[in-house]
Amino acid sequence: MHTPAAAAHFDVLIRNGMIVDGTGKQRYRADVAIDADRIVAVGDLGGATAARIVDASDRIVAPGFIDMHAHIADGDNGEQGLLSSDVRRRAAQNFVAQGVTTAVINPDGSQAEPLEELMRKLTAKGFGVNVVPMNGHSGLRERVMKGDVHRRASRAEIKRMQAILRHDLQQKHSFGLSLGLEYERARDSSLEEQLALARVLREFDAIFIPHLRSQGSAPMWYRPGQSKGISPPTLDGSIAETLQVAETTGVKVVFTHFKAWGPGYRGEASRLIARLQAARDRGARVYMDVYPYSSSSSDGHFVALPPWAFGVPGKDLEDVEGSLDYRKALDSLLAAASPRQMQDLVADVRHQIGLKGGAGNIQVLDYTDPTYIGQTYAQLMKMRGLGELGLAIALQHEGDPLYPGGARMRSLSMAEEDIEAFYKLDWCAMSTDGWIVLPEEAIGADKYADTHRRVFGSYPRRLAHYSVERKVDTLEHAVRAATSLPAQILGLDDRGRLAAGVKADLVVLNMTALRDRTTYLEPSVYPSGVDYVLINGQFAVDDGERTLALAGRVLTRVKGHKDAT
Numbered sequence: 001m002h003t004p005a006a007a008a009h010f011d012v013l014i015r016n017g018m019i020v021d022g023t024g025k026q027r028y029r030a031d032v033a034i035d036a037d038r039i040v041a042v043g044d045l046g047g048a049t050a051a052r053i054v055d056a057s058d059r060i061v062a063p064g065f066i067d068m069h070a071h072i073a074d075g076d077n078g079e080q081g082l083l084s085s086d087v088r089r090r091a092a093q094n095f096v097a098q099g100v101t102t103a104v105i106n107p108d109g110s111q112a113e114p115l116e117e118l119m120r121k122l123t124a125k126g127f128g129v130n131v132v133p134m135n136g137h138s139g140l141r142e143r144v145m146k147g148d149v150h151r152r153a154s155r156a157e158i159k160r161m162q163a164i165l166r167h168d169l170q171q172k173h174s175f176g177l178s179l180g181l182e183y184e185r186a187r188d189s190s191l192e193e194q195l196a197l198a199r200v201l202r203e204f205d206a207i208f209i210p211h212l213r214s215q216g217s218a219p220m221w222y223r224p225g226q227s228k229g230i231s232p233p234t235l236d237g238s239i240a241e242t243l244q245v246a247e248t249t250g251v252k253v254v255f256t257h258f259k260a261w262g263p264g265y266r267g268e269a270s271r272l273i274a275r276l277q278a279a280r281d282r283g284a285r286v287y288m289d290v291y292p293y294s295s296s297s298s299d300g301h302f303v304a305l306p307p308w309a310f311g312v313p314g315k316d317l318e319d320v321e322g323s324l325d326y327r328k329a330l331d332s333l334l335a336a337a338s339p340r341q342m343q344d345l346v347a348d349v350r351h352q353i354g355l356k357g358g359a360g361n362i363q364v365l366d367y368t369d370p371t372y373i374g375q376t377y378a379q380l381m382k383m384r385g386l387g388e389l390g391l392a393i394a395l396q397h398e399g400d401p402l403y404p405g406g407a408r409m410r411s412l413s414m415a416e417e418d419i420e421a422f423y424k425l426d427w428c429a430m431s432t433d434g435w436i437v438l439p440e441e442a443i444g445a446d447k448y449a450d451t452h453r454r455v456f457g458s459y460p461r462r463l464a465h466y467s468v469e470r471k472v473d474t475l476e477h478a479v480r481a482a483t484s485l486p487a488q489i490l491g492l493d494d495r496g497r498l499a500a501g502v503k504a505d506l507v508v509l510n511m512t513a514l515r516d517r518t519t520y521l522e523p524s525v526y527p528s529g530v531d532y533v534l535i536n537g538q539f540a541v542d543d544g545e546r547t548l549a550l551a552g553r554v555l556t557r558v559k560g561h562k563d564a565t
Contacts, residue, residue: 010050011035011537017056017508021498022063022483024476032061034504037536041500054532056508062479063498064101064505064535065459066486068289069209069256069431072103073122073131074110081436082127082552089436091548092128096533096540097526098459099507100432102130102495102555104486107256107433108211109180111139115173119554126550128540130505132490133554134178134209135165137197138185149185158196165197169204172556175490176207178256181238182219183211191241198249206557207489208245209254212238216262216355216413220298223306224351225344226313235265239275246284254489257433258288258422259296261413262355269418273425280427287489289431290422291454292461294357294414295520297433300452302362303405304377304392306348309333310404327401330393349389353377356411359388365448365521366408368399374521377409408448410520420472423462423481429489430482432458442524453523457516460527464514475511491557508532 012034019042020027031045041048072092073082082090082105095103112118115133122131141149144160153161168174177197180186198208213219218232239255246253255276260268279286307313310329337345353359359378367373372380381391392405399406422428434455442451453461459482467478487496494502507530514529533541538551 008033008041008045008048010040010048012052012054012504012534013045013048013050014054014056014061014506014508014532015045017059017061019498020060020062020476020479022479022487022496024480024484027060027476032498032506034534034537037504039498039500039502039504039506042498054508058510058512059531060475060509060511061498062099062507062509063483063496063502064507064533065099065430065482066490066492066496067095067100067103067432067434067458068254068429068486068489069107069291069433070095070100070103070105071107071110071433071435072129073105073118073127074107074112074136082131083121083125084436087548087550088438090125090127090550091540091546092436092552093546093548094437094439094456094526095129095432095434096535097530097546098432098457099509099530099533100129100459101505101507101533101535101540102132102492104132104134104175104209104431104490106134106136106139107178107209109136109138109178109183109186111136115168116171119173122554127552128548128550129535129552130495130555131552132175132492133173134176135168135174137177137179137189138183140164140197141185141189149188151188152190153193158193161193162196162200165200166203169200169206169557174206175555175557176201176209176252179208179210181210181213182215182221184221187213187221191244194241194245195248198245198251202249202251204557205252205491207254208251209256210242211256212242214238215259216265218262218351218355222351223308223348225341225348226306226308235260235262235272239272243275243279243284243286246286247279247282250285252285252489253287254429255286255288257296257431258290258428259414260418261296261357266357266413267415267418269415269421273421287427287429287485288422288425289429289486290419291431291433291458292419292423292466293452293454293458294412294416294419295410295452296413297452299356299411299413300448302352302356302409302411304349304352304388305330305396305405306345306352309345309348325401326404326406327396330396334393346389349392353388355413357413361412362409363412363520364407364409367395367406372407410448420466420470423466423472423478426477427485428481429486430459430462434458437524439524439526448523451523453516453518453520456523456525457518457527460514460529461516463509464511464529465516468511468514492555504534504537506534
């Protein structure tokens with residue numbers, strides 16, 4: 001705590017707040033003074049004046065939140081993200097409204113262009129939150145393998161990937177490497193390839209952040225009827241693969257958006273934690289980040305029927321949405337199906353329902369019969385007197401023929417008790433796995449398309465629901481998970497704490513009002529209780545109102561961290 005001369009004058013003075021400084025230490029009452037983009041004093045500043053004074057009595061003052069996984073500038077979202085021509089998007093309103101001031105970009109292996117070019121474009125446009133750039137493994141594969149990614153990389157190609165990664169780390173553009181091993185472009189990558197890239201990361205003490213090959217009993221792409229002869233990767237095997245990378249190379253690893261779904265994993269957090277803790281005890285530098293919802297993004301596109309039932313094997317159904325009459329396609333399959341095909345169909349439907357948490361954890365969001373909305377798959381099976389496959393066929397026959405499955409459904413594939421177990425850990429950071437959404441556009445047919453509760457409510461839910469209401473941990477512990485822990489993992493030494501000398505990224509919270517106001521039926525709603533958010537000393541949220549400030553910066557990874565702008 002530092003107290004300057006009583007007569008000092010500052011740009012911003014936050015008075016009489018309860019400080020939760022991000023380190024995990026007990027809260028205390030103090031004033032916070034800001035000049036330009038830095039916190040210059042924390043303490044009793046009763047005689048000071050300022051151009052702007054914020055009364056934080058009965059409020060929590062904390063460092064700005066750091067999101068370990070954000071799809072806001074990775075090229076896949078184009079006009080929808082920070083590169084948009086629309087300032088409403090570039091302001092990242094659904095992030096700053098939660099208190100997010102810094103976000104790790106290019107997750108899950110995505111990287112559409114060289115980092116220098118991405119940084120140039122972002123800086124030229126201006127944007128709302130600080131960004132931490134990552135190299136994307138799938139992007140590297142596309143670039144080096146010239147699009148021929150459905151195979152293992154050769155040794156020469158791996159060396160070329162190493163060279164690009166080393167260049168970006170040397171030039172301070174990159175904080176590490178993200179991977180999307182469950183996804184098509186990286187599915188055929190080898191352990192040798194991962195180890196080679198991880199060794200480059202270790203040279204620079206950069207981080208390795210994999211989306212695992214499987215997050216449960218099978219990956220998203222697996223269907224037993226379509227994938228005959230294939231033994232699907234499991235979460236256990238995926239953990240073993242990544243731990244081998246961590247322990248062989250010494251690289252710092254973050255198991256990103258860590259979760260457990262499917263038979264044998266849902267409800268098994270304690271066993272998974274024990275495996276990772278054992279590796280930590282052996283010296284592995286292993287962390288995780290977890291978002292605070294039991295439903296994933298892919299859960300929002302739940303379809304019990306497999307793609308091959310519509311004549312599009314090997315594709316994601318949302319990739320052909322709007323271009324296919326699913327009712328007719330299904331009828332064609334059923335009319336000509338052999339007994340073996342029908343057995344495969346039963347097996348695939350049963351597998352998908354089980355993988356996604358069971359029939360009681362699948363909810364209808366939108367359907368031609370409004371009485372079905374809010375009902376679970378299990379409730380509809382009972383009401384209709386149908387089995388798992390029978391209901392899947394009926395929903396497609398009676399529902400929207402141009403939407404796969406006939407109904408928009410969301411599954412709750414994860415268990416709340418697992419999330420709570422993860423949040424008790426000292427090495428579990430926070431993330432949204434979110435993207436930019438404007439609520440005014442998420443209406444009508446787009447109400448449930450490409451949105452999620454986590455996009456709007458993750459950090460308020462983490463603090464208000466899990467820490468305050470559920471008492472999973474203390475508020476100090478939860479704030480640390482959202483601030484200094486990710487800063488420590490990333491190597492940001494001037495963010496993630498509330499202290500004199502660090503950058504002025506901070507939040508002022510009304511804990512009485514702090515709420516995630518979303519539901520799965522109403523997912524695109526801003527939270528309450530986030531009264532003020534400052535990013536580099538500028539107000540991104542002012543008295544609860546989003547300002548559209550473009551105060552974010554591209555951060556660079558250097559010792560004694562500096563900004564790129």
